[in-house]
Amino acid sequence: MDLDLIRSLVVAQTTKIVLLSADGLGGFPHPDTGRSELETATLPHLDALARRGSCGLIRHVGPGITPGSGPGHLGLFGYDPVRFPVGRGVLEALGIDFDLRPGDVAARGNFCTVDGQGRITDRRAGRISTERSVELVDRLRPIRLPGVEVFVEPVKEHRFVLVLRGPGLSGRLSETDPQVVGQPPRPVHAEAPEAAVTAELVNRFVDEAGRRLADATPANMLLLRGFDQLPVLPRFPEIFGLRAAAIAAYPMYRGLARLVGMDVLKTGATFAEEVATLEAHWDTYDFLFLHYKDTDKAGEDGDFAGKVAALERLDSHLPAITALGPDVLVVTGDHASPAVLRGHSWHPVPVALASQWAFTDAVERFSERACAGGCLGLVPAHHLMPLVMAHALRLTKYGA
Amino acid sequence: MDLDLIRSLVVAQTTKIVLLSADGLGGFPHPDTGRSELETATLPHLDALARRGSCGLIRHVGPGITPGSGPGHLGLFGYDPVRFPVGRGVLEALGIDFDLRPGDVAARGNFCTVDGQGRITDRRAGRISTERSVELVDRLRPIRLPGVEVFVEPVKEHRFVLVLRGPGLSGRLSETDPQVVGQPPRPVHAEAPEAAVTAELVNRFVDEAGRRLADATPANMLLLRGFDQLPVLPRFPEIFGLRAAAIAAYPMYRGLARLVGMDVLKTGATFAEEVATLEAHWDTYDFLFLHYKDTDKAGEDGDFAGKVAALERLDSHLPAITALGPDVLVVTGDHASPAVLRGHSWHPVPVALASQWAFTDAVERFSERACAGGCLGLVPAHHLMPLVMAHALRLTKYGA
Numbered sequence: 001m002d003l004d005l006i007r008s009l010v011v012a013q014t015t016k017i018v019l020l021s022a023d024g025l026g027g028f029p030h031p032d033t034g035r036s037e038l039e040t041a042t043l044p045h046l047d048a049l050a051r052r053g054s055c056g057l058i059r060h061v062g063p064g065i066t067p068g069s070g071p072g073h074l075g076l077f078g079y080d081p082v083r084f085p086v087g088r089g090v091l092e093a094l095g096i097d098f099d100l101r102p103g104d105v106a107a108r109g110n111f112c113t114v115d116g117q118g119r120i121t122d123r124r125a126g127r128i129s130t131e132r133s134v135e136l137v138d139r140l141r142p143i144r145l146p147g148v149e150v151f152v153e154p155v156k157e158h159r160f161v162l163v164l165r166g167p168g169l170s171g172r173l174s175e176t177d178p179q180v181v182g183q184p185p186r187p188v189h190a191e192a193p194e195a196a197v198t199a200e201l202v203n204r205f206v207d208e209a210g211r212r213l214a215d216a217t218p219a220n221m222l223l224l225r226g227f228d229q230l231p232v233l234p235r236f237p238e239i240f241g242l243r244a245a246a247i248a249a250y251p252m253y254r255g256l257a258r259l260v261g262m263d264v265l266k267t268g269a270t271f272a273e274e275v276a277t278l279e280a281h282w283d284t285y286d287f288l289f290l291h292y293k294d295t296d297k298a299g300e301d302g303d304f305a306g307k308v309a310a311l312e313r314l315d316s317h318l319p320a321i322t323a324l325g326p327d328v329l330v331v332t333g334d335h336a337s338p339a340v341l342r343g344h345s346w347h348p349v350p351v352a353l354a355s356q357w358a359f360t361d362a363v364e365r366f367s368e369r370a371c372a373g374g375c376l377g378l379v380p381a382h383h384l385m386p387l388v389m390a391h392a393l394r395l396t397k398y399g400a
Numbered sequence: 401m402d403l404d405l406i407r408s409l410v411v412a413q414t415t416k417i418v419l420l421s422a423d424g425l426g427g428f429p430h431p432d433t434g435r436s437e438l439e440t441a442t443l444p445h446l447d448a449l450a451r452r453g454s455c456g457l458i459r460h461v462g463p464g465i466t467p468g469s470g471p472g473h474l475g476l477f478g479y480d481p482v483r484f485p486v487g488r489g490v491l492e493a494l495g496i497d498f499d500l501r502p503g504d505v506a507a508r509g510n511f512c513t514v515d516g517q518g519r520i521t522d523r524r525a526g527r528i529s530t531e532r533s534v535e536l537v538d539r540l541r542p543i544r545l546p547g548v549e550v551f552v553e554p555v556k557e558h559r560f561v562l563v564l565r566g567p568g569l570s571g572r573l574s575e576t577d578p579q580v581v582g583q584p585p586r587p588v589h590a591e592a593p594e595a596a597v598t599a600e601l602v603n604r605f606v607d608e609a610g611r612r613l614a615d616a617t618p619a620n621m622l623l624l625r626g627f628d629q630l631p632v633l634p635r636f637p638e639i640f641g642l643r644a645a646a647i648a649a650y651p652m653y654r655g656l657a658r659l660v661g662m663d664v665l666k667t668g669a670t671f672a673e674e675v676a677t678l679e680a681h682w683d684t685y686d687f688l689f690l691h692y693k694d695t696d697k698a699g700e701d702g703d704f705a706g707k708v709a710a711l712e713r714l715d716s717h718l719p720a721i722t723a724l725g726p727d728v729l730v731v732t733g734d735h736a737s738p739a740v741l742r743g744h745s746w747h748p749v750p751v752a753l754a755s756q757w758a759f760t761d762a763v764e765r766f767s768e769r770a771c772a773g774g775c776l777g778l779v780p781a782h783h784l785m786p787l788v789m790a791h792a793l794r795l796t797k798y799g800a
Contacts, residue, residue: 028757029759062402062405062783062786062798063786063790064789064790064795065406065798066797068798068799069800070799070800071798081798081799082402088799091799108800343797346790346795368759368775369761372761372775373773378777
């Protein structure tokens with residue numbers, strides 16, 4: 001969808017919209033039962049929502065393509081994630097609530113192991129503990145580069161974020177990770193003329209870091225990839241004419257919402273606290289994005305039963321949301337995370353869109369297979385927001 | 401899908417993929433029974449594949465558009481046939497195993513009948529026999545043109561192929577066929593400045609051919625259309641990172657596979673021999689394209705019972721293919737060829753994709769109507785390869 005076209009059709013309205021994204025919602029059948037996590041869970045409220053709403057399946061990036069959480073959510077927010085790519089360094093920085101600013105260059109870092117000849121022997125340094133990683137990051141923080149500020153922040157295990165801040169930087173840089181063992185890390189090179197200075201700065205950082213890490217085996221070197229700057233995205237509140245807020249316990253999702261211009265509301269660590277935040281701000285916003293993380297965590301851990309339980313917990317919170325009387329309530333996810341695959345997958349994700357103006361279809365259960373028969377069909381994720389806007393009676397006619 | 405995006409996500413894997421294209425697979429209900437060829441045939445193995453796989457319908461070019469075999473197969477190979485057009489002259493040359501080389505200009509030729517004033521009275525010269533056509537082609541072979549080689553090759557009945565080979569040729573030429581009787585054949589004109597020389601050469605060929613055919617009534621003239629050169633297509637093995645081979649008894653399909661860079665395996669004239677070739681080369685390739693022709697032949701002949709029998713023969717070979725244990729097995733076709741229409745049609749074509757990671761849906765039969773309810777939905781043909789790659793676990797995540 002062309003966002004300018006949508007923007008040109010937006011009309012003033014007082015209707016309220018809730019978009020609930022259950023992270024990694026989609027699953028896959030358990031080999032013993034032939035039933036997916038959604039098909040195994042007891043979900044009276046989600047099933048009721050599916051019965052009274054229009055259902056379908058969401059595909060976030062393209063056929064067969066497994067979405068990361070960044071592209072997955074950008075799709076749900078109405079942005080075609082292929083037209084609006086966001087670099088991994090930026091996503092990693094958003095994921096730790098780093099205050100990334102326009103012009104900053106962020107990269108995703110790994111500690112790795114190199115041998116006496118400088119050749120990589122383990123690209124993840126044996127997945128050192130987060131505690132150890134924090135110590136090593138502290139060794140790197142004092143590194144100074146001319147004309148720019150340097151930030152090094154730990155993420156988890158062997159992962160960290162590098163951010164350079166200063167004038168005239170560019171993220172058009174190659175990565176240092178050769179993606180295979182047996183080779184030394186590669187020097188960064190500029191992929192555009194304007195990135196030459198940044199490339200030189202990064203290479204100086206890597207040299208100095210190598211010296212500071214030399215005795216820290218197995219984490220005696222580092223790899224950098226996914227260099228990028230904050231993208232300039234059309235602002236969600238302006239495209240859709242919505243006072244929009246995000247409620248998310250995890251930093252990555254707050255960062256993505258901030259990236260598109262939503263207000264980010266202070267909330268607690270649990271979904272119950274997120275729902276309380278929703279209630280508290282109900283009058284102030286037209287559009288509220290609510291993020292539920294537990295489904296993805298269990299899926300990525302390969303914990304089928306844990307994912308079933310996470311779904312059932314989510315279901316138990318649904319009445320509190322519907323009690324607020326949103327004019328449009330959409331429940332879907334940013335990608336599938338089947339427990340049997342222990343990670344994200346390409347399988348399309350169920351969606352239920354409930355509203356006075358949603359055609360009820362024959363779908364009786366909120367599951368992958370049931371929603372495949374719904375009247376929304378298989379929808380690219382960035383088609384969802386226009387559909388939501390229409391059901392909220394917030395779009396006027398195209399042409400006379 | 402953007403092939404560059406797919407290419408950027410490909411990861412190394414050892415999984416094996418078989419794509420079985422039953423030419424003209426889709427059919428249409430017989431007026432006496434209300435059942436299509438697929439619905440009439442007894443297909444225990446294809447039905448079992450539909451039950452254990454994900455099913456859907458494939459649309460090759462666009463809604464309502466009847467695909468030729470060329471675009472139909474390019475779609476299955478992952479190329480949007482509208483973005484990657486292949487001229488009819490090129491397809492005709494591939495169809496007779498002509499060794500068409502880059503830069504050659506190929507055209508599809510018809511013998512036709514003209515009256516004393518040179519006006520066309522029959523655009524197909526009464527569909528003269530192939531034998532007669534071969535004699536007439538022999539009259540044309542000696543024609544010489546300055547600076548280029550000339551090839552004239554018979555195809556079938558009134559059809560032949562003209563190929564010019566030499567430096568600086570262009571296929572941007574209008575056709576000589578006015579598409580109606582009562583008018584004389586048109587001279588070729590250049591549709592781009594660089595085609596001026598080629599246009600002049602072709603017009604000289606046509607003049608000389610007219611002289612040589614003058615006494616050969618009813619085939620006393622010829623018509624040329626579909627001028628084109630071999631297109632430059634992104635190479636299939638490089639896009640998808642697959643050692644890819646094609647097994648096809650018919651030259652057209654070998655030519656199409658060669659065009660995208662697949663290896664073409666020597667095989668016999670029967671499908672049993674094709675399956676034996678598949679078995680013999682199983683270890684050497686990651687991706688094997690297998691072509692079955694009989695379904696299309698029967699459909700084009702309007703032979704409903706013959707198409708049912710062709711489907712049942714195909715079904716009987718399926719166990720030999722599944723016994724090899726492909727990680728992904730896809731069965732579909734390049735277009736529909738309903739017997740009641742005696743030719744290709746625009747109706748979408750069933751697809752069944754079987755893999756450990758394919759969602760089983762409610763589809764119990766491999767037929768047009770049953771597959772319409774499958775969880776793949778109605779899929780553009782060029783979306784199939786990314787889906788196949790995903791199910792073979794050969795694509796990594798997009799974004800973090």
